[in-house]
Amino acid sequence: MVTDCLFCSIVGGEVPADIVHSDARTIGFRDINPQAPVHVLVVPRRHIVNASTVSERDGADVTAMLMAAKSVADREGIGGEDRGYRLVFNVGHDAANSVAHLHLHVMGGRPLGWPPG
Ligand code: AMP
Numbered sequence: 001m002v003t004d005c006l007f008c009s010i011v012g013g014e015v016p017a018d019i020v021h022s023d024a025r026t027i028g029f030r031d032i033n034p035q036a037p038v039h040v041l042v043v044p045r046r047h048i049v050n051a052s053t054v055s056e057r058d059g060a061d062v063t064a065m066l067m068a069a070k071s072v073a074d075r076e077g078i079g080g081e082d083r084g085y086r087l088v089f090n091v092g093h094d095a096a097n098s099v100a101h102l103h104l105h106v107m108g109g110r111p112l113g114w115p116p117g
Contacts, residue, residue: 002047007101011045021072025064028072028106037109038076038085042068048102051089069106078108086112 001008009015011027020040021028031039044061048054054062069087073079085108090097 002101005047005101006099007041007043007103008047011043020075021068023064023068025061026068028068031105036086036107036112038073038078038107040069040072040076040106042072042104042106044102049100050091050097050102052091054102065102065104069104072106073108076108084108086116 001012006015010017010029017029019027019029021042025046026042026044028040028042031041042065044058044065046058046061048058048061066087070079073085077083078085085106088105088107089102090105
Protein backbone atom coordinates (compact mmCIF):
# COMPACT_ATOMS: atom_id res chain seq x y z
CA MET A 1 0.00 0.00 0.00
CA VAL A 2 1.28 3.45 -0.95
CA THR A 3 0.39 6.42 1.26
CA ASP A 4 -1.47 9.17 -0.59
CA CYS A 5 -2.60 6.80 -3.34
CA LEU A 6 -6.37 7.15 -3.85
CA PHE A 7 -6.86 3.66 -5.25
CA CYS A 8 -4.72 2.08 -2.50
CA SER A 9 -7.10 3.82 -0.07
CA ILE A 10 -10.12 2.36 -1.88
CA VAL A 11 -8.49 -1.11 -1.81
CA GLY A 12 -7.84 -0.63 1.91
CA GLY A 13 -11.41 0.49 2.59
CA GLU A 14 -10.44 3.95 3.87
CA VAL A 15 -12.14 5.68 0.92
CA PRO A 16 -15.65 4.49 -0.02
CA ALA A 17 -16.42 3.21 -3.50
CA ASP A 18 -19.19 1.31 -5.25
CA ILE A 19 -17.38 -2.02 -5.37
CA VAL A 20 -18.77 -4.50 -7.89
CA HIS A 21 -15.95 -7.05 -7.94
CA SER A 22 -13.48 -8.41 -5.42
CA ASP A 23 -10.99 -11.28 -5.57
CA ALA A 24 -7.61 -12.12 -4.10
CA ARG A 25 -5.66 -9.87 -6.49
CA THR A 26 -8.09 -7.21 -7.74
CA ILE A 27 -11.12 -5.11 -6.97
CA GLY A 28 -13.54 -3.43 -9.37
CA PHE A 29 -15.56 -0.32 -8.58
CA ARG A 30 -17.77 2.09 -10.52
CA ASP A 31 -16.03 5.17 -11.94
CA ILE A 32 -17.14 8.31 -10.09
CA ASN A 33 -17.46 10.15 -13.44
CA PRO A 34 -18.82 7.49 -15.81
CA GLN A 35 -18.28 7.91 -19.55
CA ALA A 36 -20.64 5.07 -20.47
CA PRO A 37 -23.66 3.33 -18.89
CA VAL A 38 -21.22 0.72 -17.55
CA HIS A 39 -17.90 2.21 -16.44
CA VAL A 40 -15.97 0.14 -13.91
CA LEU A 41 -12.32 0.48 -12.89
CA VAL A 42 -10.47 -2.78 -12.20
CA VAL A 43 -7.35 -2.27 -10.09
CA PRO A 44 -4.74 -4.59 -8.60
CA ARG A 45 -4.73 -4.71 -4.80
CA ARG A 46 -0.95 -4.36 -5.03
CA HIS A 47 0.30 -0.91 -6.04
CA ILE A 48 1.56 -0.76 -9.63
CA VAL A 49 2.04 2.74 -11.11
CA ASN A 50 0.76 2.30 -14.66
CA ALA A 51 0.89 0.05 -17.72
CA SER A 52 4.32 1.39 -18.73
CA THR A 53 5.86 0.20 -15.45
CA VAL A 54 4.46 -3.34 -15.60
CA SER A 55 7.15 -6.02 -15.45
CA GLU A 56 7.19 -9.81 -15.42
CA ARG A 57 6.74 -9.87 -11.67
CA ASP A 58 3.32 -8.24 -12.17
CA GLY A 59 2.11 -10.95 -14.55
CA ALA A 60 -0.29 -12.64 -12.15
CA ASP A 61 -1.90 -9.32 -11.21
CA VAL A 62 -2.33 -8.23 -14.83
CA THR A 63 -3.84 -11.60 -15.78
CA ALA A 64 -6.19 -11.31 -12.80
CA MET A 65 -7.23 -7.84 -13.98
CA LEU A 66 -8.23 -9.17 -17.41
CA MET A 67 -10.17 -12.03 -15.84
CA ALA A 68 -11.88 -9.59 -13.46
CA ALA A 69 -12.82 -7.34 -16.40
CA LYS A 70 -14.48 -10.28 -18.18
CA SER A 71 -16.33 -11.23 -15.01
CA VAL A 72 -17.55 -7.64 -14.53
CA ALA A 73 -18.64 -7.37 -18.17
CA ASP A 74 -20.58 -10.64 -17.97
CA ARG A 75 -22.27 -9.64 -14.72
CA GLU A 76 -23.15 -6.19 -16.09
CA GLY A 77 -24.77 -7.81 -19.15
CA ILE A 78 -22.34 -6.46 -21.76
CA GLY A 79 -20.19 -9.55 -22.22
CA GLY A 80 -22.29 -11.39 -24.81
CA GLU A 81 -21.33 -11.62 -28.49
CA ASP A 82 -24.20 -9.28 -29.41
CA ARG A 83 -22.92 -6.60 -27.01
CA GLY A 84 -19.28 -5.73 -26.28
CA TYR A 85 -17.15 -3.38 -24.27
CA ARG A 86 -13.92 -1.41 -24.29
CA LEU A 87 -10.90 -2.00 -22.06
CA VAL A 88 -8.56 1.00 -21.63
CA PHE A 89 -5.29 1.64 -19.85
CA ASN A 90 -4.42 5.34 -19.86
CA VAL A 91 -0.70 6.09 -19.59
CA GLY A 92 0.71 9.53 -18.93
CA HIS A 93 -0.16 13.13 -19.64
CA ASP A 94 -1.50 12.99 -23.19
CA ALA A 95 -3.90 10.18 -22.23
CA ALA A 96 -5.14 12.26 -19.26
CA ASN A 97 -3.94 9.60 -16.82
CA SER A 98 -4.88 11.14 -13.47
CA VAL A 99 -4.41 8.37 -10.88
CA ALA A 100 -0.97 6.73 -10.54
CA HIS A 101 -2.25 3.27 -9.59
CA LEU A 102 -2.75 0.86 -12.49
CA HIS A 103 -6.41 0.64 -13.46
CA LEU A 104 -8.30 -0.91 -16.34
CA HIS A 105 -11.37 0.99 -17.53
CA VAL A 106 -14.23 -1.40 -18.42
CA MET A 107 -16.73 0.59 -20.47
CA GLY A 108 -19.86 -0.42 -22.32
CA GLY A 109 -23.62 -0.37 -22.43
CA ARG A 110 -23.84 1.78 -25.58
CA PRO A 111 -22.13 1.81 -29.00
CA LEU A 112 -18.75 3.37 -28.26
CA GLY A 113 -17.49 4.12 -31.77
CA TRP A 114 -13.92 4.21 -33.01
CA PRO A 115 -11.66 6.11 -32.82
CA PRO A 116 -12.58 7.47 -29.38
CA GLY A 117 -12.85 11.24 -29.04
P1 AMP B 1 -7.38 7.85 -15.61
O1 AMP B 1 -7.72 9.10 -16.35
O2 AMP B 1 -7.17 6.68 -16.54
O3 AMP B 1 -6.24 8.02 -14.63
O4 AMP B 1 -8.68 7.45 -14.81
C1 AMP B 1 -8.91 7.76 -13.49
C2 AMP B 1 -10.37 7.56 -13.28
O5 AMP B 1 -10.61 7.51 -11.88
C3 AMP B 1 -11.24 8.67 -13.85
O6 AMP B 1 -12.13 8.11 -14.82
C4 AMP B 1 -11.98 9.20 -12.63
O7 AMP B 1 -13.32 9.55 -12.91
C5 AMP B 1 -11.89 8.03 -11.66
N1 AMP B 1 -11.97 8.36 -10.26
C6 AMP B 1 -11.31 9.34 -9.60
N2 AMP B 1 -11.60 9.32 -8.29
C7 AMP B 1 -12.47 8.29 -8.11
C8 AMP B 1 -13.14 7.75 -6.97
N3 AMP B 1 -12.97 8.26 -5.73
N4 AMP B 1 -13.97 6.70 -7.16
C9 AMP B 1 -14.15 6.18 -8.40
N5 AMP B 1 -13.53 6.63 -9.51
C10 AMP B 1 -12.71 7.68 -9.38
